[in-house]
Amino acid sequence: MRAISGLWRWRHNPLCRASDLVECWAALVALSMMLVVAPVIGVLAGSAAQDTLDRSIREQRDSRLEVTATVVRRLGGGVVGADPEAGSADARSRVLALWTAPDGDERREPVLTALSAPRPGDTFTIWTDRAGQKVARPLDPATAATHAALAGFGAALVTAGLVEVARRLVLWRLVRHRYARWDQAWDRAGPDWGRTGTGS
Template sequence: MRANTPGRRPLWRWRSNPMRRREDVIEGWALLATWAVISVGAPLTGVVVGQAAADGLARQQVERHPATAVLVATARPGGDSVTTPDDRVSGTVRWTEPDGTRHEARTLVAPTFEAGDRIGIWTDQHHRVTPPPLTPSQAATQAAATGALVSLAVAGAAGAGCCAARAALDRRRARAWEAEWREVGPQWGRAAR
């Protein structure tokens, strides 16, 4: 009889064997698919998502531009003003685009600003007030973190799916073994008498 070598052991689920059940083959394919997803799919997904995030953040740097606005009325905490944790309050600002069009919007300002003060804001291509774009290093860090988290999530989902499949297959094997024992068990008891 030939001894099992470590290199041949993982393939036992596919080899012809009278003890092999259909659940064993399914489990083997599930394990193979899981390792393929973890080793190839998850990193590839992370790279694709990270690149998409980097492209979106780079697009923000192109689409957003600074503008100088004038505070329309002094903004104070209370009333209809919203206060943030850093004590900024919402106030109405007015600005003129380079093409001469005038715009007005609400944005967060420091409560120390008075009506008529000039405030630096950022706007997008639709003339909405937006937060400033991330710096290139912040954008690279955020894109890398997004890609890494997505990669880990895909690998974790694959691992959890494999564990769930193995648990279901173990339950099926246990039910099959119980059914076979109900058939064979009584015969063993008679042979012992």
């Protein structure tokens, strides 16, 4: 972006080529787009992601129910890692649990619980679908907001990167054009180079 600082000084310089001005203007336009367009696209992408995630949260909350389950007995395997769906670092124990489905049927299945030392009769909450099958809990609004912010930030970075790639392509074309002009100038001067009386 050093070309931007030289734009004002070079505009009336007799040594300034048209390609120099194009390079400076390309750098100025690229910087403006990175400072204005990229953040706007980031905000729009983040807002769109937030709207989609909010709609998904509403749909999940409409189709999933929080029910109380009772520990029947603790299962082997000891304590397992955190539940990635829960978004917490709590250690989880595997138990055989009993709960009542929305249609009144009793379900008895192995599940994970955040209880540190589950004993028969202990209760905890789980999420089920309308048929009573255990499902992951609905997406948390804070997690959704984090995903939306990351999507917006990523979109802004991608936009800035594309602008920089376009600027470098323009610069590459300008440099190739300059080299071609230099080659033509050398070809014109070449036959007379070093001869006496040619003005060199």
